[in-house]
Amino acid sequence: MIFHLHPLRQIFYLPLLHPRSCLPWMNRFTGLLSLCVLLTSLLLGDQRRIGKRGDLDWTNYYQLGNNSGTYLPSELYPDLSVVGALISSTGALGTATLVAPNYIVTAAHVVKNDLYEIPDPNDWKFYLHDDFGEASSSQIYFIEEIKVHPVWTARQTTSNSLGDGDELGVDLALAKLSRSVSGIYPARLPSTNDDPLGLRAVVGGFGTLVEGDSGNKDPSNDKRVSGENTIDRSVAKVTKLGVPEDQRGGVLGIDFDSPQAQHNTLASGNSVELLGSGDSQATPLTLEASTAVGDSGGPAFVRTLGYWRLHGVVSYGTSESEYGDVTVYTRLASHYDWLISELPDWPDSKIFEGSGWLENPWLGAFVPHSSAWCFHINLGWLYIPFSKGNSFWAWSNLVKQWIWLSDQAYPFIYCYSPSNSFWMYVLLDSSNGQLIRAYNYSSTEWGNYGG
Structure with a gap:
Protein backbone atom coordinates (compact mmCIF):
# COMPACT_ATOMS: atom_id res chain seq x y z
CA MET A 1 0.00 0.00 0.00
CA LEU A 343 28.12 26.80 14.63
CA PRO A 344 30.86 28.31 16.82
CA ASP A 345 33.81 26.42 18.28
CA TRP A 346 33.03 23.96 21.07
CA PRO A 347 29.28 23.97 20.31
CA ASP A 348 28.31 21.16 22.70
CA SER A 349 30.25 22.54 25.67
CA LYS A 350 28.73 24.05 28.80
CA ILE A 351 29.67 27.59 29.84
CA PHE A 352 30.47 28.41 33.46
CA GLU A 353 29.26 31.99 33.59
CA GLY A 354 31.90 34.57 34.44
CA SER A 355 34.72 32.05 34.93
CA GLY A 356 36.11 31.65 31.42
CA TRP A 357 35.91 27.87 31.80
CA LEU A 358 33.96 25.52 29.54
CA GLU A 359 33.12 21.87 30.11
CA ASN A 360 32.80 19.45 27.22
CA PRO A 361 30.47 16.47 27.85
CA TRP A 362 33.22 13.94 27.08
CA LEU A 363 36.52 15.85 27.12
CA GLY A 364 36.03 17.67 30.42
CA ALA A 365 36.92 21.17 31.61
CA PHE A 366 39.18 23.64 29.81
CA VAL A 367 39.78 27.34 29.19
CA PRO A 368 39.85 28.44 25.54
CA HIS A 369 42.51 30.96 24.56
CA SER A 370 43.42 32.79 21.39
CA SER A 371 44.73 31.24 18.16
CA ALA A 372 43.07 27.84 18.78
CA TRP A 373 44.98 27.15 22.00
CA CYS A 374 43.25 25.97 25.17
CA PHE A 375 44.32 24.85 28.61
CA HIS A 376 42.78 21.51 29.60
CA ILE A 377 42.43 20.64 33.27
CA ASN A 378 44.06 17.22 32.75
CA LEU A 379 45.95 17.41 29.45
CA GLY A 380 47.49 20.87 29.79
CA TRP A 381 48.05 23.12 26.79
CA LEU A 382 46.47 21.91 23.55
CA TYR A 383 46.45 23.44 20.09
CA ILE A 384 43.22 22.40 18.34
CA PRO A 385 42.79 23.87 14.83
CA PHE A 386 39.21 22.56 14.48
CA SER A 387 37.31 22.08 17.74
CA LYS A 388 33.89 21.03 16.44
CA GLY A 389 32.36 17.59 16.18
CA ASN A 390 32.86 14.31 17.97
CA SER A 391 36.61 13.92 17.37
CA PHE A 392 39.55 16.14 16.47
CA TRP A 393 43.32 16.38 16.31
CA ALA A 394 45.32 18.41 18.83
CA TRP A 395 48.95 19.26 19.39
CA SER A 396 49.87 18.36 22.97
CA ASN A 397 52.44 20.57 24.66
CA LEU A 398 53.11 17.81 27.20
CA VAL A 399 53.27 14.77 24.89
CA LYS A 400 55.09 16.86 22.25
CA GLN A 401 53.22 15.39 19.31
CA TRP A 402 49.82 15.31 17.65
CA ILE A 403 47.10 13.43 19.51
CA TRP A 404 43.68 12.27 18.34
CA LEU A 405 40.75 12.79 20.72
CA SER A 406 37.36 11.10 20.24
CA ASP A 407 34.15 10.81 22.24
CA GLN A 408 34.21 7.09 21.42
CA ALA A 409 37.69 6.51 22.87
CA TYR A 410 38.69 9.16 25.43
CA PRO A 411 40.55 8.82 27.83
CA PHE A 412 42.22 6.48 25.33
CA ILE A 413 44.26 8.77 23.07
CA TYR A 414 46.09 8.05 19.82
CA CYS A 415 49.48 9.76 19.60
CA TYR A 416 50.99 10.32 16.18
CA SER A 417 54.38 11.19 14.77
CA PRO A 418 56.13 9.86 11.64
CA SER A 419 58.55 7.88 13.78
CA ASN A 420 56.55 7.02 16.88
CA SER A 421 52.79 6.44 16.92
CA PHE A 422 51.01 4.69 19.77
CA TRP A 423 47.86 4.48 21.89
CA MET A 424 47.86 5.65 25.47
CA TYR A 425 45.38 5.47 28.32
CA VAL A 426 45.33 8.64 30.43
CA LEU A 427 44.84 8.26 34.16
CA LEU A 428 42.75 11.39 34.63
CA ASP A 429 42.89 11.45 38.44
CA SER A 430 46.70 11.63 38.26
CA SER A 431 46.92 14.13 35.40
CA ASN A 432 46.74 17.78 36.45
CA GLY A 433 47.51 19.93 33.42
CA GLN A 434 51.20 20.07 34.28
CA LEU A 435 51.81 16.34 33.96
CA ILE A 436 50.00 13.52 32.16
CA ARG A 437 50.10 10.07 33.75
CA ALA A 438 49.36 7.45 31.08
CA TYR A 439 49.84 3.85 30.02
CA ASN A 440 51.73 3.50 26.72
CA TYR A 441 50.42 0.49 24.78
CA SER A 442 53.50 0.44 22.55
CA SER A 443 56.06 0.23 25.36
CA THR A 444 53.53 -1.51 27.68
CA GLU A 445 54.63 0.80 30.49
CA TRP A 446 53.16 3.53 32.65
CA GLY A 447 54.87 6.86 32.19
CA ASN A 448 54.74 10.58 32.87
CA TYR A 449 54.55 13.20 30.13
CA GLY A 450 55.61 16.76 30.95
CA GLY A 451 56.23 17.84 34.49
Whole structure:
Protein backbone atom coordinates (compact mmCIF):
# COMPACT_ATOMS: atom_id res chain seq x y z
CA MET A 1 0.00 0.00 0.00
CA ILE A 2 1.31 3.47 -0.89
CA PHE A 3 0.41 6.47 1.29
CA HIS A 4 0.62 10.01 -0.07
CA LEU A 5 1.78 12.34 2.68
CA HIS A 6 1.54 16.00 1.72
CA PRO A 7 3.28 18.54 3.96
CA LEU A 8 0.98 20.70 6.07
CA ARG A 9 2.99 23.90 6.27
CA GLN A 10 0.82 25.85 8.71
CA ILE A 11 1.74 23.85 11.80
CA PHE A 12 2.20 26.42 14.56
CA TYR A 13 -0.43 28.29 16.55
CA LEU A 14 -0.95 31.75 18.01
CA PRO A 15 -0.32 31.66 21.78
CA LEU A 16 -1.85 35.14 22.21
CA LEU A 17 -5.22 33.36 22.12
CA HIS A 18 -4.48 31.53 25.35
CA PRO A 19 -5.41 33.64 28.41
CA ARG A 20 -3.17 31.63 30.75
CA SER A 21 -0.03 32.33 28.73
CA CYS A 22 0.37 35.90 30.11
CA LEU A 23 2.59 36.84 27.17
CA PRO A 24 3.57 40.54 26.97
CA TRP A 25 1.64 41.25 23.77
CA MET A 26 -1.66 39.96 25.18
CA ASN A 27 -2.84 43.36 26.37
CA ARG A 28 -1.97 45.05 23.09
CA PHE A 29 -4.19 42.71 21.07
CA THR A 30 -7.20 42.33 23.36
CA GLY A 31 -9.40 44.29 20.96
CA LEU A 32 -8.60 41.83 18.15
CA LEU A 33 -9.34 38.72 20.18
CA SER A 34 -12.70 37.86 18.64
CA LEU A 35 -11.31 38.19 15.11
CA CYS A 36 -8.23 36.14 16.03
CA VAL A 37 -10.37 33.38 17.50
CA LEU A 38 -12.28 33.12 14.23
CA LEU A 39 -9.10 33.09 12.12
CA THR A 40 -7.38 30.61 14.40
CA SER A 41 -10.30 28.19 14.34
CA LEU A 42 -9.92 28.13 10.56
CA LEU A 43 -6.14 27.81 10.65
CA LEU A 44 -6.01 25.08 13.26
CA GLY A 45 -8.39 22.80 11.47
CA ASP A 46 -5.58 21.19 9.48
CA GLN A 47 -2.65 21.79 11.81
CA ARG A 48 -0.59 19.28 13.79
CA ARG A 49 -1.18 18.56 17.44
CA ILE A 50 0.57 16.52 20.11
CA GLY A 51 -1.13 13.21 20.73
CA LYS A 52 -0.81 10.77 23.62
CA ARG A 53 -2.11 7.30 24.33
CA GLY A 54 -5.81 7.44 25.18
CA ASP A 55 -5.36 4.97 28.04
CA LEU A 56 -2.97 7.29 29.95
CA ASP A 57 -3.31 10.77 31.47
CA TRP A 58 -0.89 13.63 30.80
CA THR A 59 1.03 13.41 34.09
CA ASN A 60 3.98 11.34 32.88
CA TYR A 61 4.18 13.24 29.59
CA TYR A 62 4.56 16.50 31.53
CA GLN A 63 7.08 14.94 33.91
CA LEU A 64 9.19 13.69 31.03
CA GLY A 65 8.97 17.16 29.47
CA ASN A 66 10.54 18.77 32.54
CA ASN A 67 12.73 15.81 33.59
CA SER A 68 10.97 15.38 36.94
CA GLY A 69 9.88 12.30 38.88
CA THR A 70 11.45 9.18 37.41
CA TYR A 71 12.48 10.97 34.20
CA LEU A 72 15.73 12.60 35.29
CA PRO A 73 18.41 12.91 32.58
CA SER A 74 20.14 9.56 32.29
CA GLU A 75 20.88 6.79 29.82
CA LEU A 76 17.09 6.33 29.61
CA TYR A 77 16.08 9.97 29.11
CA PRO A 78 17.76 13.02 27.53
CA ASP A 79 18.09 16.40 29.21
CA LEU A 80 15.10 18.33 27.84
CA SER A 81 16.02 21.62 29.51
CA VAL A 82 17.66 22.56 26.17
CA VAL A 83 14.23 22.62 24.44
CA GLY A 84 12.38 25.93 24.38
CA ALA A 85 9.61 27.86 22.67
CA LEU A 86 10.41 30.14 19.73
CA ILE A 87 7.74 32.86 19.69
CA SER A 88 7.24 35.79 17.32
CA SER A 89 5.92 39.26 18.11
CA THR A 90 2.67 38.29 16.36
CA GLY A 91 2.27 35.19 18.51
CA ALA A 92 3.44 32.47 16.11
CA LEU A 93 4.94 29.54 17.98
CA GLY A 94 7.56 26.95 17.15
CA THR A 95 9.89 24.76 19.15
CA ALA A 96 13.69 25.07 19.08
CA THR A 97 16.62 23.29 20.71
CA LEU A 98 19.89 24.68 22.02
CA VAL A 99 22.80 23.24 19.95
CA ALA A 100 25.51 25.66 21.13
CA PRO A 101 25.55 28.07 24.07
CA ASN A 102 24.33 30.83 21.72
CA TYR A 103 22.60 28.90 18.90
CA ILE A 104 19.27 27.12 18.52
CA VAL A 105 17.99 24.90 15.71
CA THR A 106 14.41 24.78 14.45
CA ALA A 107 12.43 24.14 11.26
CA ALA A 108 12.92 26.66 8.46
CA HIS A 109 9.18 27.00 7.86
CA VAL A 110 8.71 28.39 11.37
CA VAL A 111 10.65 31.54 10.41
CA LYS A 112 10.35 31.55 6.59
CA ASN A 113 7.17 29.94 5.37
CA ASP A 114 7.18 31.25 1.79
CA LEU A 115 9.26 33.14 -0.79
CA TYR A 116 8.00 36.55 0.28
CA GLU A 117 8.57 36.12 4.02
CA ILE A 118 11.86 37.68 5.14
CA PRO A 119 12.95 36.46 8.60
CA ASP A 120 13.53 39.37 10.97
CA PRO A 121 15.47 38.39 14.12
CA ASN A 122 13.81 41.25 15.99
CA ASP A 123 10.44 39.53 15.57
CA TRP A 124 11.44 36.47 17.60
CA LYS A 125 12.33 35.47 21.16
CA PHE A 126 13.45 32.13 22.60
CA TYR A 127 11.79 31.06 25.87
CA LEU A 128 13.98 28.48 27.63
CA HIS A 129 11.59 27.22 30.30
CA ASP A 130 9.30 24.22 30.64
CA ASP A 131 6.31 26.61 30.76
CA PHE A 132 6.89 29.53 28.39
CA GLY A 133 4.00 31.49 29.94
CA GLU A 134 5.91 31.61 33.23
CA ALA A 135 9.42 32.26 31.88
CA SER A 136 11.36 34.94 33.76
CA SER A 137 13.28 37.68 31.96
CA SER A 138 16.52 35.74 32.44
CA GLN A 139 14.97 32.78 30.59
CA ILE A 140 13.95 34.84 27.55
CA TYR A 141 16.57 35.33 24.84
CA PHE A 142 16.51 37.83 21.99
CA ILE A 143 17.46 36.60 18.53
CA GLU A 144 20.46 38.26 16.88
CA GLU A 145 20.59 36.41 13.56
CA ILE A 146 18.59 33.79 11.64
CA LYS A 147 20.30 31.40 9.20
CA VAL A 148 17.88 29.48 6.99
CA HIS A 149 19.23 26.43 5.16
CA PRO A 150 20.20 27.72 1.69
CA VAL A 151 18.37 24.94 -0.18
CA TRP A 152 15.13 25.78 1.65
CA THR A 153 15.34 29.29 0.25
CA ALA A 154 16.42 28.09 -3.19
CA ARG A 155 13.32 25.88 -3.50
CA GLN A 156 10.97 28.84 -2.88
CA THR A 157 10.39 30.42 -6.29
CA THR A 158 7.89 32.75 -7.92
CA SER A 159 6.13 29.74 -9.43
CA ASN A 160 6.08 27.88 -6.08
CA SER A 161 6.43 30.36 -3.23
CA LEU A 162 6.01 27.69 -0.54
CA GLY A 163 8.67 25.49 -2.08
CA ASP A 164 9.14 21.78 -1.44
CA GLY A 165 12.03 21.93 1.02
CA ASP A 166 10.08 19.99 3.65
CA GLU A 167 9.61 17.03 1.30
CA LEU A 168 13.31 17.26 0.39
CA GLY A 169 14.44 17.16 4.02
CA VAL A 170 15.95 20.65 4.13
CA ASP A 171 13.41 22.21 6.52
CA LEU A 172 16.10 23.57 8.80
CA ALA A 173 17.20 26.88 10.31
CA LEU A 174 19.61 28.13 12.95
CA ALA A 175 19.14 31.21 15.11
CA LYS A 176 21.88 33.00 17.02
CA LEU A 177 20.97 34.22 20.50
CA SER A 178 21.97 37.70 21.65
CA ARG A 179 23.57 36.17 24.76
CA SER A 180 24.82 32.72 25.66
CA VAL A 181 23.03 30.19 27.83
CA SER A 182 25.21 29.08 30.74
CA GLY A 183 25.05 26.12 33.08
CA ILE A 184 23.67 23.43 30.72
CA TYR A 185 25.12 21.26 27.99
CA PRO A 186 23.68 22.06 24.55
CA ALA A 187 22.22 19.13 22.63
CA ARG A 188 24.78 17.01 20.82
CA LEU A 189 24.52 16.49 17.07
CA PRO A 190 24.91 13.18 15.22
CA SER A 191 27.75 12.79 12.74
CA THR A 192 27.09 12.03 9.08
CA ASN A 193 27.08 8.24 9.42
CA ASP A 194 25.12 8.09 12.68
CA ASP A 195 21.75 6.47 11.84
CA PRO A 196 18.92 6.10 14.42
CA LEU A 197 16.73 3.71 12.40
CA GLY A 198 14.76 1.32 14.62
CA LEU A 199 15.79 3.02 17.85
CA ARG A 200 13.67 4.65 20.56
CA ALA A 201 13.30 8.42 20.27
CA VAL A 202 12.20 10.96 22.86
CA VAL A 203 10.12 13.64 21.12
CA GLY A 204 8.26 16.74 22.26
CA GLY A 205 7.70 20.45 22.24
CA PHE A 206 5.00 22.99 23.02
CA GLY A 207 1.59 22.46 21.51
CA THR A 208 -2.09 21.66 21.56
CA LEU A 209 -2.88 18.44 23.45
CA VAL A 210 -4.84 15.65 21.77
CA GLU A 211 -6.22 12.34 22.99
CA GLY A 212 -4.92 9.74 20.56
CA ASP A 213 -8.10 7.65 20.62
CA SER A 214 -10.87 10.28 20.56
CA GLY A 215 -9.15 13.27 18.97
CA ASN A 216 -10.36 15.56 21.78
CA LYS A 217 -8.19 18.69 21.87
CA ASP A 218 -6.96 21.09 24.54
CA PRO A 219 -5.32 24.19 22.99
CA SER A 220 -4.53 25.91 26.31
CA ASN A 221 -1.07 24.42 26.79
CA ASP A 222 2.08 26.47 27.37
CA LYS A 223 4.10 23.62 28.88
CA ARG A 224 6.79 21.44 27.35
CA VAL A 225 5.35 17.98 26.75
CA SER A 226 7.41 14.94 25.78
CA GLY A 227 6.78 11.35 24.83
CA GLU A 228 8.50 8.57 22.98
CA ASN A 229 8.28 6.77 19.69
CA THR A 230 10.40 4.60 17.41
CA ILE A 231 12.27 5.79 14.34
CA ASP A 232 10.52 3.70 11.67
CA ARG A 233 12.09 5.33 8.62
CA SER A 234 15.46 6.94 7.99
CA VAL A 235 16.26 8.33 4.55
CA ALA A 236 19.78 9.76 4.35
CA LYS A 237 19.08 11.42 0.99
CA VAL A 238 15.58 11.92 -0.37
CA THR A 239 14.89 10.76 -3.91
CA LYS A 240 12.68 13.06 -5.96
CA LEU A 241 12.55 13.18 -9.74
CA GLY A 242 14.10 16.26 -11.29
CA VAL A 243 15.76 17.53 -8.11
CA PRO A 244 19.57 18.00 -8.22
CA GLU A 245 21.46 15.79 -5.79
CA ASP A 246 22.94 18.76 -3.93
CA GLN A 247 19.41 19.97 -3.11
CA ARG A 248 18.28 16.73 -1.47
CA GLY A 249 18.45 16.34 2.29
CA GLY A 250 17.29 13.56 4.60
CA VAL A 251 14.19 12.70 6.62
CA LEU A 252 13.11 10.51 9.53
CA GLY A 253 9.62 9.09 10.02
CA ILE A 254 7.58 7.87 13.00
CA ASP A 255 4.00 6.64 13.30
CA PHE A 256 1.58 6.81 16.24
CA ASP A 257 0.74 3.28 17.39
CA SER A 258 -2.32 2.46 19.49
CA PRO A 259 -2.60 0.16 22.54
CA GLN A 260 -4.81 -2.08 20.38
CA ALA A 261 -1.92 -2.42 17.87
CA GLN A 262 -4.32 -1.57 15.03
CA HIS A 263 -2.75 1.62 13.61
CA ASN A 264 0.67 0.61 12.29
CA THR A 265 0.84 3.02 9.35
CA LEU A 266 4.53 2.42 8.62
CA ALA A 267 4.32 -1.37 8.77
CA SER A 268 6.16 -3.54 6.29
CA GLY A 269 4.47 -3.29 2.90
CA ASN A 270 3.26 0.27 3.50
CA SER A 271 5.27 2.76 1.49
CA VAL A 272 4.94 6.45 2.29
CA GLU A 273 6.21 8.63 -0.54
CA LEU A 274 9.68 10.07 0.08
CA LEU A 275 9.87 8.02 3.31
CA GLY A 276 9.97 4.85 1.23
CA SER A 277 9.45 1.32 2.50
CA GLY A 278 10.56 -0.24 5.75
CA ASP A 279 9.05 -1.82 8.84
CA SER A 280 7.43 -0.81 12.11
CA GLN A 281 6.18 -2.54 15.24
CA ALA A 282 2.45 -2.18 15.91
CA THR A 283 2.82 -2.20 19.71
CA PRO A 284 3.24 1.30 21.21
CA LEU A 285 5.95 2.34 23.63
CA THR A 286 5.06 3.15 27.24
CA LEU A 287 4.72 6.90 26.56
CA GLU A 288 3.92 6.64 22.84
CA ALA A 289 3.25 10.09 21.36
CA SER A 290 2.92 12.01 18.12
CA THR A 291 3.79 15.67 17.56
CA ALA A 292 1.90 18.92 17.67
CA VAL A 293 0.74 22.36 16.74
CA GLY A 294 3.66 24.39 18.09
CA ASP A 295 5.97 21.41 17.78
CA SER A 296 7.34 22.55 14.43
CA GLY A 297 11.11 22.43 14.87
CA GLY A 298 10.72 20.20 17.92
CA PRO A 299 13.36 17.57 18.73
CA ALA A 300 13.74 13.85 18.23
CA PHE A 301 16.45 12.72 20.64
CA VAL A 302 17.95 9.28 20.12
CA ARG A 303 20.76 7.67 22.12
CA THR A 304 23.45 6.62 19.66
CA LEU A 305 27.15 5.88 20.12
CA GLY A 306 26.85 6.26 23.87
CA TYR A 307 25.20 9.70 24.01
CA TRP A 308 21.78 11.30 23.57
CA ARG A 309 21.90 13.19 20.27
CA LEU A 310 19.48 15.48 18.48
CA HIS A 311 18.69 13.45 15.35
CA GLY A 312 15.67 15.31 13.98
CA VAL A 313 13.51 18.43 14.02
CA VAL A 314 9.77 18.27 13.30
CA SER A 315 8.93 19.24 9.73
CA TYR A 316 5.49 17.96 8.70
CA GLY A 317 3.07 15.06 8.80
CA THR A 318 -0.54 13.99 8.79
CA SER A 319 -3.03 16.27 10.45
CA GLU A 320 -4.94 14.92 13.41
CA SER A 321 -2.32 13.60 15.90
CA GLU A 322 -4.55 10.57 16.43
CA TYR A 323 -3.57 6.92 16.18
CA GLY A 324 -1.98 6.19 12.83
CA ASP A 325 -0.57 9.72 12.54
CA VAL A 326 2.81 10.03 10.77
CA THR A 327 5.40 12.69 11.61
CA VAL A 328 8.33 13.55 9.37
CA TYR A 329 11.53 15.03 10.79
CA THR A 330 14.40 16.73 9.02
CA ARG A 331 17.31 14.32 9.50
CA LEU A 332 20.18 16.28 11.08
CA ALA A 333 22.90 13.74 10.29
CA SER A 334 22.26 14.52 6.62
CA HIS A 335 23.15 18.17 7.35
CA TYR A 336 26.10 17.64 9.66
CA ASP A 337 28.57 19.56 7.49
CA TRP A 338 26.27 22.59 7.12
CA LEU A 339 25.43 22.69 10.83
CA ILE A 340 29.05 22.38 11.94
CA SER A 341 30.15 25.06 9.48
CA GLU A 342 27.63 27.53 10.92
CA LEU A 343 28.12 26.80 14.63
CA PRO A 344 30.86 28.31 16.82
CA ASP A 345 33.81 26.42 18.28
CA TRP A 346 33.03 23.96 21.07
CA PRO A 347 29.28 23.97 20.31
CA ASP A 348 28.31 21.16 22.70
CA SER A 349 30.25 22.54 25.67
CA LYS A 350 28.73 24.05 28.80
CA ILE A 351 29.67 27.59 29.84
CA PHE A 352 30.47 28.41 33.46
CA GLU A 353 29.26 31.99 33.59
CA GLY A 354 31.90 34.57 34.44
CA SER A 355 34.72 32.05 34.93
CA GLY A 356 36.11 31.65 31.42
CA TRP A 357 35.91 27.87 31.80
CA LEU A 358 33.96 25.52 29.54
CA GLU A 359 33.12 21.87 30.11
CA ASN A 360 32.80 19.45 27.22
CA PRO A 361 30.47 16.47 27.85
CA TRP A 362 33.22 13.94 27.08
CA LEU A 363 36.52 15.85 27.12
CA GLY A 364 36.03 17.67 30.42
CA ALA A 365 36.92 21.17 31.61
CA PHE A 366 39.18 23.64 29.81
CA VAL A 367 39.78 27.34 29.19
CA PRO A 368 39.85 28.44 25.54
CA HIS A 369 42.51 30.96 24.56
CA SER A 370 43.42 32.79 21.39
CA SER A 371 44.73 31.24 18.16
CA ALA A 372 43.07 27.84 18.78
CA TRP A 373 44.98 27.15 22.00
CA CYS A 374 43.25 25.97 25.17
CA PHE A 375 44.32 24.85 28.61
CA HIS A 376 42.78 21.51 29.60
CA ILE A 377 42.43 20.64 33.27
CA ASN A 378 44.06 17.22 32.75
CA LEU A 379 45.95 17.41 29.45
CA GLY A 380 47.49 20.87 29.79
CA TRP A 381 48.05 23.12 26.79
CA LEU A 382 46.47 21.91 23.55
CA TYR A 383 46.45 23.44 20.09
CA ILE A 384 43.22 22.40 18.34
CA PRO A 385 42.79 23.87 14.83
CA PHE A 386 39.21 22.56 14.48
CA SER A 387 37.31 22.08 17.74
CA LYS A 388 33.89 21.03 16.44
CA GLY A 389 32.36 17.59 16.18
CA ASN A 390 32.86 14.31 17.97
CA SER A 391 36.61 13.92 17.37
CA PHE A 392 39.55 16.14 16.47
CA TRP A 393 43.32 16.38 16.31
CA ALA A 394 45.32 18.41 18.83
CA TRP A 395 48.95 19.26 19.39
CA SER A 396 49.87 18.36 22.97
CA ASN A 397 52.44 20.57 24.66
CA LEU A 398 53.11 17.81 27.20
CA VAL A 399 53.27 14.77 24.89
CA LYS A 400 55.09 16.86 22.25
CA GLN A 401 53.22 15.39 19.31
CA TRP A 402 49.82 15.31 17.65
CA ILE A 403 47.10 13.43 19.51
CA TRP A 404 43.68 12.27 18.34
CA LEU A 405 40.75 12.79 20.72
CA SER A 406 37.36 11.10 20.24
CA ASP A 407 34.15 10.81 22.24
CA GLN A 408 34.21 7.09 21.42
CA ALA A 409 37.69 6.51 22.87
CA TYR A 410 38.69 9.16 25.43
CA PRO A 411 40.55 8.82 27.83
CA PHE A 412 42.22 6.48 25.33
CA ILE A 413 44.26 8.77 23.07
CA TYR A 414 46.09 8.05 19.82
CA CYS A 415 49.48 9.76 19.60
CA TYR A 416 50.99 10.32 16.18
CA SER A 417 54.38 11.19 14.77
CA PRO A 418 56.13 9.86 11.64
CA SER A 419 58.55 7.88 13.78
CA ASN A 420 56.55 7.02 16.88
CA SER A 421 52.79 6.44 16.92
CA PHE A 422 51.01 4.69 19.77
CA TRP A 423 47.86 4.48 21.89
CA MET A 424 47.86 5.65 25.47
CA TYR A 425 45.38 5.47 28.32
CA VAL A 426 45.33 8.64 30.43
CA LEU A 427 44.84 8.26 34.16
CA LEU A 428 42.75 11.39 34.63
CA ASP A 429 42.89 11.45 38.44
CA SER A 430 46.70 11.63 38.26
CA SER A 431 46.92 14.13 35.40
CA ASN A 432 46.74 17.78 36.45
CA GLY A 433 47.51 19.93 33.42
CA GLN A 434 51.20 20.07 34.28
CA LEU A 435 51.81 16.34 33.96
CA ILE A 436 50.00 13.52 32.16
CA ARG A 437 50.10 10.07 33.75
CA ALA A 438 49.36 7.45 31.08
CA TYR A 439 49.84 3.85 30.02
CA ASN A 440 51.73 3.50 26.72
CA TYR A 441 50.42 0.49 24.78
CA SER A 442 53.50 0.44 22.55
CA SER A 443 56.06 0.23 25.36
CA THR A 444 53.53 -1.51 27.68
CA GLU A 445 54.63 0.80 30.49
CA TRP A 446 53.16 3.53 32.65
CA GLY A 447 54.87 6.86 32.19
CA ASN A 448 54.74 10.58 32.87
CA TYR A 449 54.55 13.20 30.13
CA GLY A 450 55.61 16.76 30.95
CA GLY A 451 56.23 17.84 34.49
